[in-house]
Amino acid sequence: MTASASLLSAPIATASLRDELLANRTSTLTRLYQRTFPMVRRHVVERGGTTQDAKDVFQDALVVFYEKTVNGHLVLTCSPSTYLVGVCRHLWQQELSRRRRLPLSELDEAHAQLPDTAVAPVTEPTPALAVLEYVAKLSEKCQRILLSFYYFQQPLEQIAAENDYGSVRSATVQKFKCLERLRKAVRQAVAFTSAH
Structure with missing residues (x-):
């Protein structure tokens, strides 16, 4: 072995x-x-x-x-x-x-139909820009944590200190929760897009 x-x-x-x-x-x-x-x-x-x-x-x-x-x-x-x-x-x-x-509640047939006037033309953003749109919808604190960790590659110790967390574990948990919110928003958007 x-x-x-x-x-x-x-x-x-x-x-x-x-x-x-x-x-x-x-x-x-x-x-x-x-x-x-x-x-x-x-x-x-x-x-x-x-x-x-x-x-x-x-x-x-x-x-x-x-x-x-x-x-x-x-x-x-x-x-x-x-x-x-x-x-x-x-x-x-x-x-x-x-x-x-x-x-999750199922939409009945009447609610599933959107009026044609509500449908806006869809432009295809690049994947990175699409994700940034969802990041921008998060709370300011979540934006700061996710960008610090993933984009600026700051260590969790630094993120914990900058955001007044008592420990690195608290910062890790908060980062995980923010990432989960981002994933959920993207999944819902993908599910909505694929349903139409």
């Missing part, structure tokens, strides 16, 4: 995992995805979700996993795959609870 294969299947020292992620992030995350995603997809689909739901949950879990590992805040007592599956199960349970509280 190679070192990188054992990295994904057995409990390992978090420092070793951090080193592996820093040395070759893409390769390590790809192997982790290939090993873990089928289990996550099976869990989500068996509980009423879709493959896209599983991808969304897994991506969110992977972001948290990566950030905690690289920042030195993760302590593993199991394999990384087992840890990720556990996080995904928790995230999917939260999503199911949210869906039960806020069910």
Whole structure:
């Protein structure tokens, strides 16, 4: 068994995992995805979700996993795959609870038809500009956090200090929530566009 294969299947020292992620992030995350995603997809689909739901949950879990590992805040007592599956199960349970509280209502035929005057000509923006339009609709704080982290590549420690968060963990959670709001807005726009 190679070192990188054992990295994904057995409990390992978090420092070793951090080193592996820093040395070759893409390769390590790809192997982790290939090993873990089928289990996550099976869990989500068996509980009423879709493959896209599983991808969304897994991506969110992977972001948290990566950030905690690289920042030195993760302590593993199991394999990384087992840890990720556990996080995904928790995230999917939260999503199911949210869906039960806020069910999507189906539009009836009368409401689904929009008058022709309401349809504006659609110009195709570039993907980057389209995403920036959705970022601009977020709160000022979310805009600042996401742009600081993803565009200016500021460390979370700096973002936490600039936004008066008590800890890096608080900044990470807020960044995750802002990213989730952005993803939700984009998904709704894509669903609306593909329905028409």
